[in-house]
Amino acid sequence: MPGTTRNRRRAAELCSEATGTPYRTCLNWASQEMISRTLPVPDAATADQRTTESLMVCELADGLRESEQRGGALFGFTRARPTRTGLLLGLHPATADRVLALLLPRIDERYGGLRGVPGLRLVPHGRYWALTRVQGNAVVHLAHPDAEWQPELPVHGAGLTQLWRRNRHRLHPAESARLDDRTGTGGDAGRATAQDWLNSRLLRRPRLLGLAGAAHGAANTYTHGSGQVVVEWCCGVERGDLERQLRASGLAVRPDGIREHPRDRQTFTDRVAMGGAHVTLRKAVCAYPYASAASASKAGPR
Incomplete structure (x- = not known):
């Protein structure tokens, strides 16, 4: 037809x-x-897969700030091949090692507490590298443009204990505690579940998210304490255009089992909400050092 x-x-x-x-x-x-x-983009079918992808987004949004981003790859990935049972991500070669250093779990005695994604482990898988969880069946495969690439992996030392090296097949108590904190009940747990959906979907749409960093190769990204992602940029795509493209890709389609929240019906100038969770898209005035000179050049002589 x-x-x-x-x-x-x-x-x-x-x-x-x-x-x-x-x-x-x-x-x-x-x-x-x-x-x-x-x-139009396949969702992760299991809560474990969505949680893993969501935690990855939070670590990368907070850790891979605009000073380290390259080529508009805001989370370090240039492409995605999403399926219901897993996810393949293409690494940007300039930030590949940094991405792994941020994601792999470690105890940081200098700044306190657990860093990275709890329970995440790295294993070679044919021509890819696989990020798996100690518990559950979640997996995210990583592809590097150089088929011979070997990551420069972080080591113990200087107040850091690399849990993914020391506890290969079991959770460290700090990892268990962090994961237990995410499995509460009530409204907050419901919003956390919805946020996992949103964050997982963001990770599966790197080309659209990269539009925010296309002009300068980077954008400002961070999260709030409950995992809401914030993306701030200045030049290039208009905020409304990016939101329309993300919505057209199904970002805010409410899945079965996620209830509508009053926040979903409110009109925000900078948020895309679903199930009480949200992602913030914010465009500001260009603050790059060369912005004034570029504007003057375009204006021509007076």
Whole structure:
């Protein structure tokens, strides 16, 4: 049917634009009803997978600030190949080692507490590297443009204990405690679940998120204490255009099991909300050192 064909093609276009997955692959997914025009990027099917991806986003948003980002890869990834059972991410070569250093769990005695994603472990997997969890079946595969790439992995020392090295097959008590904190009950737990959905979806849409960093190669990213991601940028894509593209990719489509929250119906100038969770998109005046000179050059002589 013509309408069905148009919808499948549009779903494939949205999927490819958001993830960097080849259009023909996305079109095949649409033909198999793995994606739709409403939800053109596959969601992670399990809570464990979504939690892992969400925790990765939080660590990278706070740790990989704009001074370290390259090529608009705000979380260090240039493309994604998402499926319901896992996720393959393409590493930006300039930040690949830094990404692993931020994600792998460690005890930091200098600044206190656990850093990184609790329970995350790194294992080679054919031509990829795999980030797995000690408990559960979550997995995120990492691909580097150099097939011979070997990561420069962080080591013990200077007040750091690399738990992923010392506790290969079991959780450290600090990791268990951090994970237990996320499994409460009540409204806060519900919002945390919704935030995992949103954050996981952000990780699966690197090409769209990269629009915020396209002009300068970077953007300011950070999170609030409950995991809400904030993305701030100055030049390039307009805020409303980025929100429309993210919404078209299914970012804020409410999944089964996530209740509508009054916050979802409120009109915010800088938020995309779903199930009481949200991501903040904020565009500001350019503050880069060369901004004034560039503006003067465009204006020409007086």
